[in-house]
Amino acid sequence: MSDDSIPQSDVIDGAPHPRLTEKLIGQSAAEDTFLTAFNSGRLHHAWLINGPRGVGKSTLAWRIARFLLAQPDDDGGMFVDAAPTPTNLSVPVDHPVARRIAALGEPRLFLARRPYDEKSKKLKQAITVEEVRKLKSFFNFSAADGGWRVAIVDAADELNTAAANALLKILEEPPEKVILLLVCHQPARLLPTIRSRCRELRCVQLNETELDGVLAQAGFEASQNSLALATLADGSAGQAIQMLGADGLKLYASIVSIAARAPGLDRGAALTLANACVGKAAEQKYDMTLRLFATFLARLARHGALQPSTVIEAAQGEASLFAKLAPNAAAARKWANLLQEITSRSTHARAVNLDPSSVILDMFLKLDETARN
Structure with a gap:
């Protein structure tokens, strides 16, 4: 089975993968919260990105990852001028980091998600402890070119018990220059100790106009009854895409x-x-x-x-x-x-x-x- 044909647990059928989505619609408050923390110089090591399914949580995680990995390495200002203060999370699609991330070839990024089982030819029902152990190994290696290292866990509420406990140990003693982004649909399913070690980024439901914008960006034609679609999808672009299909x-x-x-x-x-x-x-x-x-x-x-x-x-x-x-x-x-x-x-x-x-x-x-x- 080719890589392109293997099911992916972090994408909605019929929609582009969140890492390929250039613009995030309707979640400016969450973006501003993260950007303010970054510009303050006191960036928390773990972020819990929660909210309803299909409103852009994964897209936000990938935007943050691109943003962090595209930052110039801080050498103390000895050889280059200090980078200007960022005003948004956008990274041009032709940026080397953006291209590597689109191809899942960025060495400073780790993605933990439900793995594909070659024996059953199906996705596993949970993120296994083996995936989190890979994450720990990833952090144990220093990035060759310095800078940030980023891990995305999508979705954190799909961790099995052993995997959740293994992740907790990483959160308790995080390596330097590491950011963990935990996408989560149901925070109540997480260990309270995991939640307590993360800063929250809340994504909200989309209104009719925002939903239309997301669907257009994903390549869908405008619905003849966009208000009804937004109502039934409960402000979720993911649900709207599934309904259209x-x-x-x-x-x-x-x-x-x-x-x-x-x-x-x-x-x-x-x-x-x-x-x-x-x-x-x-x-x-x-x-x-x-x-x-x-x-x-x-x-x-x-x-x-x-x-x-x-x-x-x-x-x-x-x-x-x-x-x-x-x-x-x-x-x-x-x-x-x-x-x-x-x-x-x-x-x-x-x-x-x-x-x-x-x-x-x-x-x-x-x-x-x-x-x-």
């Missing part, structure tokens, strides 16, 4: 259309959607259906709890459906309980490889039953 807006509209009949399920329409999720070629659609069904229930429960005066519709007729099915807080609790049940059942179904059509049809039946009660 699976025709998610149309799929969500189908879910809303079927739910609009509740109580009184249109079994034919539900069965048609369920059968479309069967087979290996339909795995992406199955995953997206499960995700969007959960999104629908979450939006339904949130409407009942908050009773907003206006509803941003992600599908036609959604506002009137919410008003019918979730008119008060009591209804909100019913839908929240169903969401919890459906999430648990779908996770179990994936684990034991149950028939997708049965799983989807059962979800609609549960929705109809809840609407009746």
Whole structure:
């Protein structure tokens, strides 16, 4: 299997790898925080880059890595003039460091991520202790040309227990001129001792305009309903890209259309959607259906709890459906309980490889039953 064909755990299918993304959109506050620390001369050795999935955390990590590795080595000012104070993290794409990083050929950079298992021909489920041991060996060697050394761990919440403990030892006694960048989707899954040794960089959800900009930069055409896409993707470019690849807006509209009949399920329409999720070629659609069904229930429960005066519709007729099915807080609790049940059942179904059509049809039946009660 060629390197290009090996799956990568730190990239979203259909999107360019974050190291190849030149511009970061929507995370100026996080960039400014890091730049201020750098310019102060008191740069923390470990940074926890956290926030929702798909909002640019990995892109930020790679921008920081390029920025640090492109800095001139400090020789005390004896032979060259002091470098001007940087005002942003941008490094030209034709800079030697940027070119080496794009090719994963920069010797002062280490990337720890879930490795590919040649035996199973799949990515491993966790970052293993062997990967962190490689990181320790990397730090034990002095860079030939001096300057910073940078390690990116993507994602830190995918470290197994042994790997997390090994990383903690590095964080406790970091080498000089080393920066560790820990990309993290769920900080609560990290050891508290790891979190306490890192400075936080928080990445936030993207608004509609920012999301459009990210998608355009990634080579996607503008969506005809960008507001609905931003709403369902919850401000995540990663989720938006996955939705575009699976025709998610149309799929969500189908879910809303079927739910609009509740109580009184249109079994034919539900069965048609369920059968479309069967087979290996339909795995992406199955995953997206499960995700969007959960999104629908979450939006339904949130409407009942908050009773907003206006509803941003992600599908036609959604506002009137919410008003019918979730008119008060009591209804909100019913839908929240169903969401919890459906999430648990779908996770179990994936684990034991149950028939997708049965799983989807059962979800609609549960929705109809809840609407009746």
